[in-house]
Amino acid sequence: MTVGTQLGVAIQNARLFEQVRGFAAELNLRVEERTTELQTERDRLDTLYQITSELTRSLDMERVLNRALGMIVSAVSADDGVIMLLDPMSDSLLTRAALHPVGVGQVHPAQSIANYMLMTDTGDPLLLADHLETQPYWDNTIPGADAFHSALAVLLESGDDPQGVLVLLSSRTRLFTDPQVKLVNAAANQVAAAINNADLYQLIREQAESLGKLLRTEQEEAEKNSAIVEGIADGIMLADADGVIIQFNSAAERMLELDRDEVVGQALFKLTGIFGASASRWADAGARWSAQPEAQPAGFFLEEKLDLGRRIVNVHLSPVSIGEQFLGTVSVFRDVTKEVEVDRIKSEFVSNVSHELRTPMTSIKGYADLLLMGVAGQLPDAQKGFLEKIKSNADRLSHLVDDLLNISKIDSGEQMSLEMLDLREVINSIIQQHEQIADHAKKNMRVRIDVEPGLPLIPADPHHLKQILDNIIDNAYNYSYADGLISIEAKVEQPAGDRVIISVKDTGIGIPENFKERIGGRFERYDENALVMDFAGTGLGLSIVKELVRLHNGEVWFESEFGHGSTFYIALPIHQPQQAM
Amino acid sequence: MANILVAEDEKDIRELINFTLMFAGHTVTTAANGAEAVELAPKVMPDLIMMDVRMPKMTGYEACREMKQNDTIKHIPVVFLSAKGQDEEIQTGISAGAVAYILKPFAPEDLTKQLAAILEKHGIK
Numbered sequence: 248m249t250v251g252t253q254l255g256v257a258i259q260n261a262r263l264f265e266q267v268r269g270f271a272a273e274l275n276l277r278v279e280e281r282t283t284e285l286q287t288e289r290d291r292l293d294t295l296y297q298i299t300s301e302l303t304r305s306l307d308m309e310r311v312l313n314r315a316l317g318m319i320v321s322a323v324s325a326d327d328g329v330i331m332l333l334d335p336m337s338d339s340l341l342t343r344a345a346l347h348p349v350g351v352g353q354v355h356p357a358q359s360i361a362n363y364m365l366m367t368d369t370g371d372p373l374l375l376a377d378h379l380e381t382q383p384y385w386d387n388t389i390p391g392a393d394a395f396h397s398a399l400a401v402l403l404e405s406g407d408d409p410q411g412v413l414v415l416l417s418s419r420t421r422l423f424t425d426p427q428v429k430l431v432n433a434a435a436n437q438v439a440a441a442i443n444n445a446d447l448y449q450l451i452r453e454q455a456e457s458l459g460k461l462l463r464t465e466q467e468e469a470e471k472n473s474a475i476v477e478g479i480a481d482g483i484m485l486a487d488a489d490g491v492i493i494q495f496n497s498a499a500e501r502m503l504e505l506d507r508d509e510v511v512g513q514a515l516f517k518l519t520g521i522f523g524a525s526a527s528r529w530a531d532a533g534a535r536w537s538a539q540p541e542a543q544p545a546g547f548f549l550e551e552k553l554d555l556g557r558r559i560v561n562v563h564l565s566p567v568s569i570g571e572q573f574l575g576t577v578s579v580f581r582d583v584t585k586e587v588e589v590d591r592i593k594s595e596f597v598s599n600v601s602h603e604l605r606t607p608m609t610s611i612k613g614y615a616d617l618l619l620m621g622v623a624g625q626l627p628d629a630q631k632g633f634l635e636k637i638k639s640n641a642d643r644l645s646h647l648v649d650d651l652l653n654i655s656k657i658d659s660g661e662q663m664s665l666e667m668l669d670l671r672e673v674i675n676s677i678i679q680q681h682e683q684i685a686d687h688a689k690k691n692m693r694v695r696i697d698v699e700p701g702l703p704l705i706p707a708d709p710h711h712l713k714q715i716l717d718n719i720i721d722n723a724y725n726y727s728y729a730d731g732l733i734s735i736e737a738k739v740e741q742p743a744g745d746r747v748i749i750s751v752k753d754t755g756i757g758i759p760e761n762f763k764e765r766i767g768g769r770f771e772r773y774d775e776n777a778l779v780m781d782f783a784g785t786g787l788g789l790s791i792v793k794e795l796v797r798l799h800n801g802e803v804w805f806e807s808e809f810g811h812g813s814t815f816y817i818a819l820p821i822h823q824p825q826q827a828m
Numbered sequence: 829m830a831n832i833l834v835a836e837d838e839k840d841i842r843e844l845i846n847f848t849l850m851f852a853g854h855t856v857t858t859a860a861n862g863a864e865a866v867e868l869a870p871k872v873m874p875d876l877i878m879m880d881v882r883m884p885k886m887t888g889y890e891a892c893r894e895m896k897q898n899d900t901i902k903h904i905p906v907v908f909l910s911a912k913g914q915d916e917e918i919q920t921g922i923s924a925g926a927v928a929y930i931l932k933p934f935a936p937e938d939l940t941k942q943l944a945a946i947l948e949k950h951g952i953k
Contacts, residue, residue, distance in 0.1 A: 598914060602882070605911035606838055609933035613844040616936045622851050645933050652914075685937070710915065 291430045294322040298434045302441035308449075311441060312344035316413075319434050320346050323427040325415040326395070329357045330438065332403070332411035333365065340365060340411060349391075356395060357414035359386035364400045364412045372402035373432055377420050396420045399428060401435035405443040413438060482560070482580030488573050490515045490538070502560050502580050515576070532564055558584040597655040601648045608648075612641040650787035653714065657794045665823060667704035668712060670737045670747065674698065677716050678735070681724060690729045699738035705747050706823045711795045718788040719751045719815050726813070727755035745821055746801070752814040758807040792817075799823070829853040830952050832943075833874035835865035835891065836909070837883040841932075845878070845909070848936040852943070862886030866894050869901045875952045876943075881910035881921065889924045896925040905950050907943070909934070 298318050305311050312330050320328040327347055331340040340361050342348070349355050363384035364374060376398045379385040387393050395416040403411045413435045417423070423431075473494065476483050482499030486492050491514055495507040510518075516531065532549045548565035561583045567574045615638040617623065619631060626634070678694055681687050723733045731754040740746040796803045800820050807813035832854050836842040842858050849856045857872045859865040863886040865879060877895065879888040886894075888908055896902045908921045911932040921929045928946050930939065947953075 598912075602911045605932050606841065609911065610838075610840040610844060612933045613841070613848070613936055617844065617847055617851070620851065620936060622847055641933070685935070 287426050291322075291426055294318060295430060295433050295437070298322075299437045302437050308343070308442065308445040311445070312438070315434070315438055315441070316344045316346060319413075319431060320415060322430060322434075323399070323415060323423060324417075325399070325422070326418050327356070327416040329355050329361070329414050329416075330403075330411060331355075331357070331361045331414070332442065333409060343411070354389050356389050356392040357398070357400075357416060358389065359392075360384050360398055360400050361412040361414050364402050364414075365409055372404060373428070374398070374400040375423055375428060376400070394418055397422045399423045399431055401432055403435055403439040403442065405439055405446075410439060410442055482578075482582075484510070484578040484580070485567075485575060486515045486578075487575040490576075493575070499580055502558070502582050503555070552583070552587075553580075558582055559587045560584075594655060597652060601652045604648050605645065608641050608645050612638060612645070615641065647787070650791060653791050654787060654794070657791065657798070663708040663711065663798055665706040666709055668707050668709060669704055670702060670749065671696075671698040673709075673712060674716065674735055674737065674749075677713065677720055680717075681720055684724075687724045690724065690727065690731070692724060692727060692730070693732045695732065695734045697734070697736045699736075702737055702739065702747065703821055705819055705821055707799055707819060711798065712819075715792050715795050715817060716749070716751075718792045719817065722788060722815070723751050723753040723755065723813075727753045731755060731812075739821070740818060746818045747821060749817045749819070750814055751817075752812065754812040757809040757811050757813050758805070759809045763807065829855065830875040830947055831855045831857070831872070833857045833859065833865060833869055833872055833877045835859040835862060835877070835879040835883065835888065837861055837880060841880075844936070845939075848939055849943070851936070852940040854943075862888055862891030862894075866891050866898075869895060869904065870898065873901070874904060876947065876950075877904055877906045878909055878943075879906060881908055881912050881917070889920055892921070892924040892926055905946065907946060909939075 298315050301314050301318060302311055316328050316330055319325075327345075329342055329346070330344040332343045333339070334341045340358070342355055345355060360374070360376070360379075360382075367384075376382055376385070377396065379396050379398055380387050380393065385392065385398075395418055397417045397420050399415045401413045402409055403413055413431070415423070415431060476485070476494060477496045479496060480498055482502045483494065483496045484492060484499050485494040491512065492510050493512075495505075495510045497507075499505075500507055548563060551562050551564070553560045553562055559582075561581045563579045563581075564576055566576050615634045618626060619634050619638070674696055678696065682694075720733070720735070727733070733754075734752040735749070736752075737747060737749045740748045793803055796817055796819070800823060802818040803816065805813055805815045829852075832849055834842065834845050834849070834856055836845060836858070837860055839860075842860070846856050846858055857868060857874060859868050861883040862879065865877065866886065869877060879891060881888040883891075888910065892906050892908075895904070895906065902925075905927040906925060907928045907930060908926050909930045909932060910917070910921070913931045918929045927950070928942070930942055
């Protein structure tokens with residue numbers, strides 16, 4: 248081995264050694280670098296973890312955002328940071344968290360870049376900017392803006408909707424490294440999620456609150472209503488749309504002698520059993536209303552007297568609806584025991600008084616008649632004349648008694664019993680009776696009856712209809728001179744076709760203009776004509792007619808020409824409205 | 829002409845009816861109340877009985893019902909002549925067995941006519 252060779256080897260070795268050393272150093276460096284990288288990555292994840300846990304710790308947005316922002320800023324060694332969120336009301340970005348908040352009315356240096364991020368659809372939710380003073384989206388005139396040279400802005404998104412912008416600022420250029428950008432991006436996602444959660448939470452809380460408030464108000468309303476119903480002196484029973492009794496106030500308890508516990512929750516129709524037959528129409532109507540609310544005409548109600556033995560209770564049943572919606576039925580009970588008793592006493596009194604009046608009148612009239620008939624021997628004409636006067640005044644008195652009795656019956660709300668009546672028969676029979684009355688027969692009146700062929704039967708109370716026609720026809724006889732004409736017509740009213748018009752026309756004295764308005768008032772009589780005072784009238788006849796016609800939902804009116812006669816018209820419905828059943 | 833039993837508590841009216849019927853040619857027996865009428869009827873055996881409704885001791889309704897229980901006199905037609913003219917009062921009278929119900933006050937002439945019609949209807953000459 249030569250020296251040269253050896254030297255060569257040595258050099259070679261030295262080179263190799265140098266090479267190995269170089270490799271080792273490089274390896275060391277690499278290891279170190281990798282270690283640093285791993286360390287950074289670990290730090291980044293650690294920071295992110297801390298930010299995330301901070302974000303999820305509370306739903307108090309203000310606090311959460313500020314703390315998260317602080318952590319992000321310090322993790323990336325930025326000089327300033329701000330989170331701006333879109334305000335849906337003003338559609339502008341408002342600062343919600345800032346490391347160095349600016350005063351009220353002042354603009355944060357990051358405002359222009361944040362606005363840019365939001366308004367410009369860059370397709371990139373991330374903007375890394377250097378040399379800020381040269382960027383078009385950087386407004387260097389905002390106070391404090393010139394202190395910053397680099398920025399990192401991230402769009403905060405919920406789904407695809409931008410919520411706001413996170414901006415980090417630094418006074419140095421090229422501050423933000425790739426790992427930092429990654430960290431900030433990841434943190435921004437967490438912030439966005441947290442904001443979203445907080446928003447949702449806020450929304451739910453507000454809804455829960457308003458719902459609670461609504462419920463409280465409704466409950467208060469319901470309690471108020473319930474207290475009002477409870478306090479009403481009339482008995483009140485409410486049934487819901489299914490016909491189940493939901494409220495029964497204390498007045499109802501007292502009147503119907505039922506405990507509310509027995510009633511509330513029961514079906515309405517079950518009450519039929521408790522109150523017997525008189526309640527069945529009422530309870531049935533309530534049940535039917537519940538079953539078929541749409542089939543019941545609007546505004547209808549049912550009124551019924553319940554005979555509970557010891558007391559009589561009036562019940563008024565009506566449906567309750569809001570618009571088209573049927574809510575149930577309300578029954579109002581009123582104790583009418585006293586009223587019914589008073590009515591009974593009154594009609595008994597009237598009946599007794601009229602009986603007591605008729606007895607002496609029978610004697611007065613009868614004996615006058617006997618004298619006139621010559622039972623006690625023939626009388627001179629003057630005596631006959633005086634007796635006639637006694638007789639006609641006795642007649643007048645007995646008419647008055649009859650009419651008073653009739654009015655009293657009408658006033659006490661006498662029930663009608665409707666039957667289908669043939670007007671032709673009714674009119675003929677009344678005329679026959681009138682022709683037999685001596686005073687009428689004396690007058691030698693012609694009577695013409697014209698009933699339209701095929702006139703339908705009409706629903707009326709036979710007793711009432713007779714009284715109506717009797718009074719009108721009686722007037723026609725009484726207020727006519729001898730040999731007059733009475734025309735009675737009955738026909739269907741045209742074009743409506745839903746009423747029958749009966750007209751009674753006479754050729755009598757007629758009604759003077761100034762008296763027309765008073766016709767039909769009680770005790771009103773036109774007394775300035777000798778003919779009128781010739782017979783026994785009370786001035787009650789037409790007022791009875793009016794009342795009775797009204798009971799039949801009909802109408803009565805007249806036309807008259809003083810000195811030439813009158814025509815009275817009575818209109819009666821061909822169909823009586825069905826009582827709500 | 830008929831033999832008529834009249835029951836009426838008011839003396840004046842009893843006489844009025846008596847006069848009226850006699851004037852029309854009938855024979856009249858009078859009673860002052862229902863009980864008297866029930867007692868007299870089988871003795872007199874009238875062609876027709878005419879009664880007031882409201883009478884002391886026994887009302888016309890009660891008397892009529894009692895007469896309709898008695899085989900000897902139940903065939904005799906009963907007519908009420910009363911100032912009580914309400915529907916239900918008339919109905920009670922007819923239900924008690926009366927053939928007619930005439931209202932007071934009456935004109936003697938009308939009463940005579942109505943009575944004649946009733947008598948004719950029941951074949952009494």
